[in-house]
Amino acid sequence: MESSHHHHKRNQIFLGTFIHSVKLGELQYMHDTAVCVDKHGKIVAIEPQCDLSNVTEALCQKLSWDAHDLAITITKEGQFFFPGFIDTHIHAPQYPNVGIFGKSTLLDWLNKYTFPMEASLESLPKARRVYTSCVRRTLAHGTTTAAYYATIHVATTNLLADLCHAMGQRAFVGRVCMDSADVNPAYYRDESADESLSRTRASIAHIRNIDPSYALICPILTPRFAPSCTRDAMAQLGALRCSSGLPVQTHISENAAELALVKAMFPECGSYADVYDKYSLLGARTVLGHAIHLTDYEINLISERGAGVAHCPCSNSALTSGEAPVRRLLDAGVGVGLGTDVSGGYSASVLEAVRSAALVSNHRAMPMGKWAETPAEERERAKLSVEEVLHLATRGGAGVLGIADRVGGFEVGMEWDAQLVGLGLVDECPDECDMRDHGNVDVFGWEAWDERVAKWVFNGDDRNVKKVWVRGRLVHERK
Amino acid sequence: MESSHHHHKRNQIFLGTFIHSVKLGELQYMHDTAVCVDKHGKIVAIEPQCDLSNVTEALCQKLSWDAHDLAITITKEGQFFFPGFIDTHIHAPQYPNVGIFGKSTLLDWLNKYTFPMEASLESLPKARRVYTSCVRRTLAHGTTTAAYYATIHVATTNLLADLCHAMGQRAFVGRVCMDSADVNPAYYRDESADESLSRTRASIAHIRNIDPSYALICPILTPRFAPSCTRDAMAQLGALRCSSGLPVQTHISENAAELALVKAMFPECGSYADVYDKYSLLGARTVLGHAIHLTDYEINLISERGAGVAHCPCSNSALTSGEAPVRRLLDAGVGVGLGTDVSGGYSASVLEAVRSAALVSNHRAMPMGKWAETPAEERERAKLSVEEVLHLATRGGAGVLGIADRVGGFEVGMEWDAQLVGLGLVDECPDECDMRDHGNVDVFGWEAWDERVAKWVFNGDDRNVKKVWVRGRLVHERK
Incomplete structure (x- = not known):
């Protein structure tokens, strides 16, 4: 092509x-x-x-x-x-919803806006219209690499890969795995762990067919987030990761209600990060979206495993999720890139995420925050400079996606x-x-x-x- | 014209x-x-x-x-x-500095970026270039009314009024009063309180000449902020306000170091708001920029006096000033409009301030903030909806400037x-x-x-x- x-x-x-x-x-x-x-x-x-x-x-x-x-x-x-900018976290099927989130937070936002839109992207004509707009728009914003979440549908996920290939955008394209009957709506989920895996393999096979060396388009394993996946599906995805060496993307520690859900659903795991680690999903080229409320233990675990974080400041402000501790992550040696997180994030522009990353880091430094008792110097360190946020948008993102030897500078x-x-x-x-x-x-x-x-x-x-x-x-x- | x-x-x-x-x-x-x-x-x-x-x-x-x-x-x-949008707080001479603030906060930002730029706007050719760009740009963003801070210079302040008049933008144009030798640099201040007042009267006379009924352009008394003015200047400005009925604009409670400065310089006043009240500068058509760290006493005083607030979220995030308590102000009956606060604010667009006002209100609602112990419902109330922030940008601003019977709907x-x-x-x-x-x-x-x-x-x-x-x-x- x-x-x-x-x-x-x-x-x-x-x-x-x-x-x-x-x-x-x-x-x-x-x-x-x-x-x-x-x-x-x-x-x-x-x-x-x-x-x-x-x-x-x-x-x-x-x-x-x-x-x-x-x-x-x-x-x-x-x-x-x-x-070129590197968007380490973007949901292409949610592109038509940018700016539409009201006063919702993560879990009600998923049910009200996101799942219905994603489910409708089973339609090939609709998917063609939405994905073409999304890829063209992100290219126009200077996004040369995007790590896309698609939907659960193989045909339209493949279409997204085709469109990126044709339009020339470097992309990681992930068919979304979500087979849990507990969290996902009946109208929008994989029927079983086996189906989740076989659909994922079908999407990988398609990409290997259009771009055998993954020179431009690369598959990415995409368990939506721990609560949306069965243990069986995560275990199979972890095994596939180990055998294939493919990258992984998922969400972590975005929202307080989500944290409670994970704790209730995975009582055998000591922390949210431990869930992914237990199923061999935490390693180099694992991109963790958000990472806002992590404990020091989790930050160290993520650092040790060599996984990276997609920092999505526009989304975190829009959905009132919190202010990610970017400086702490960087200090701990965790790689950090930027993500637009369309449409939790309201903009498809990485430059908007750059701007927002700087401003949100200032909010973390404000004495009114949880750090009010923290010495001013330490708070001040939370601030990210223009030079630093531009680094995250280029080299940082390349590192997280495991392509720092090819792009970013x-x-x-x-x-x-x-x-x-x-x-x-x-x-x-x-x-x-x-x-x-x-x-x-x-x-x-x-x-x-x-x-x-x-x-x-x-x-x-x-x-x-x-x-x-x-x-x-x-x-x-x-x- | x-x-x-x-x-x-x-x-x-x-x-x-x-x-x-x-x-x-x-x-x-x-x-x-x-x-x-x-x-x-x-x-x-x-x-x-x-x-x-x-x-x-x-x-x-x-x-x-x-x-x-x-x-x-x-x-x-x-x-x-x-x-049309109403920008209740914008410094026209700072327009060339939009986006340039580094990691500074209010007081070092004034000395490093702001005072040198404003001082240079004594030059008529430079002022013509800068002010023309600023007015054209704000009109292009849909700003039909702007409350401008100019500089201390009469000639170029008058030029700003002329340009707004010629280009058709409804404007409040304020020559900046700053006569204190304690805070203002020697190269940029009024020589005395009397000079501050006579220059201000000269600027008012010019506007009365080009627009006798203030149908489009209206003078606005502009003590920069309490620390930059002598008691004498504030007293004379207060008297002029009472005799002329002209509106007033100034800054209040933006930054922690500024608060300490005000407390040290005005020990006889119980609070920052009391300083303006003591000098008859607090009343209907007084526009207070920022109003972030106010006490309940001050909020009630401002409400009783009928003064309004220019909420400047872009600026407050950029200069790490804090998150203004907009809901508390509204609940107390204080009128609130939006301001771009160019160039503490990085954008001349009121729509950007609209967006930012919604997002910053979410930051106030985050459980990581000072309200972590506050019940979730109360925190949730801090959020401003799309409908609310658009109200602030139109009717809210009109109310604050005393023109709600003429524009805003x-x-x-x-x-x-x-x-x-x-x-x-x-x-x-x-x-x-x-x-x-x-x-x-x-x-x-x-x-x-x-x-x-x-x-x-x-x-x-x-x-x-x-x-x-x-x-x-x-x-x-x-x-």
Whole structure:
């Protein structure tokens, strides 16, 4: 399928300003730089501090590339390349419900809004409409990798995988496993643990068929959350994880009522994290959504197992779930990425999650919070800087999903998953300028680069995402 | 100046769907409705539930209007009229700093980012560039009324008033009074209380000159906040308030360090609110920004005096100031509007403040907060619904500014300050549709009207604001 979009793949050179996170809290600004991407979408050379006017020829010579069969993209004034965003937690079938949650919290929200919508996505025409909108929209927001929860339905889960493949979005696609008759409604659940597993295998087989090496689309084992699965299903999924090495995604410790439910349903387990650990579902490439109310014991267990967390601040605020202890997780060595958690989260934009992660971390630092008696310095440490939240949205997410060697930054050997970001320049003659297409970021010209990035984080939107590439392929362009 | 834009004012009829708040928590949806606005921008008739195809003629007959000299605006599918937003607290000179605040809190933020920027706005060319951007941007977000803090400079404060007048935005424009040598930097303060007052009078005189009846632009007395003013200046401002009846705006109880400062500087006053009360600055049409850490005594005092609050949730989260007790204020009978508080607030959009007000109210309801021991029901009451936050952004703000009889809703006798909101309809054939100009609200077609409004609140932006009118004049149009 992909080849139909790539009748003739070319080598590419990207020139100008590149910004990426090199480590938590540190952005690197590379100006006058050339990044060379080969026909396979891999970064093969990075030339910093070069003379952009004549570097192309030298690079072609060095790389033995045909200078006449080359695509060149240059940043304009106010533009920069940034790694594509990684959404570590998004429910594609809930996309039509973004913004619709009222005053509900997790468990009533599931029954009122979520299960009915997901159940309706058994319909192929409806699923095509919803999933196409969702993938197109997230690409437009600069999401180059998404870890999707689909529904229990094999056919439409496969359709989601097909659409991501066709539209060029790197994706982890999970058929949702939920076979418990206790929590799931009769109209929307797997009939048995065996059925849950066989449907999951069918979805994996489909993805292996369209993308045998999982270069772009990868299956992900998706027990919805512990209360929605029988012990049998979790045990079988754990065994499948061990034999296949596939990643896992699920939810953990989002909401107080959910915690009570888990405690009541799994009295033999000492904690919520222990439930997943008991069934071999906790390990490297396990993505745990939310992780708000964890105990120190659980944080240490998650860290020891090498599992990661999808921090979903928009969702946590919307559903009044709580403020996740991101600094504590990071301090304990737990990998953290960001998730939009559509539609518990009200926005499909990772940039909105970036913004929200910074603001919610400030709420954790407020003296009115549970930390009122905590020394101010320690509270202050809870705050996440612009540089830190951008790290979570790129390298952090890549680490959690086990693809940190391939995406998340600009390094030789990594793949070209990137967005071209353009900020609006306030015209010197404001009466004549037309701001309509530039979005809400106004650059007056005196701002330092870190200030421009802060402006983008707090006022940017999809209008600032001019182009998006995945594995070197242009997958979105704003005209 | 205004007349140059109105060579020929016409009567207008608006047809279609109208949505507005009728009281806190209740939106009214009026479909197939006609609203008649006369040449002066006043609503003279509202015809609900009518046959839009032939109502125009009957209305013209009833109103003795010339049917051939009439402007008609009809909502299209997915569109509705909504009252213009009222921003009760915005610092126009800080507009270039939106998004730039790092990890600072109020007092270091003032010295690091704010005072230097404001001081530089003495320059007329710079002020013209900044203020034009700010007014155009806020109009594009649907802000039909703004209560502006300018700077200490008379000439550029007057320029801000001129620009609002010319561009048609209803505005309260306040020259900032700050004459204390204790808190304000030497490079940016009024030299004395007398100078503070004479400069303020000069700014009032200018506005009276361009708009004698304050129909569009009104001066507002603006002591920055208690610590930045001498007792002499506050006393003189209080006397001016009593003699002139002009509104007042200032800050109160935003930040813990600020509270300590006020206590140390005004030991003779029992509380922060008492400081303003002592100097006759607390009364009807006094707008108090923030009001986060108030005691019950202060809330009652503010309520008794009839003063109102500008709730600025984006700013309060950004500067880690705290979570304002909006429900407690409302319960005590205090009027509450919303403020963007640019640039403590990172966005010039009132819709962003609407969204944030709902989310921050959820944070107040979280059991991890100071209310952990408070019964769940009481915590739950802290949550503000979509309907409630939209009320604050329209009627609430109008009440706080003392113009609730003129704007904030659609009623006969009120002025036509309105926005035409358009939501994006997901095409039945998504592969062919182009979503670029519709913004991020995707309407699939099955959503009820309250769900559409929720989608707008949580994913809307200036792209959904198709047209904006103030006093009947079209002041913004998105093409």
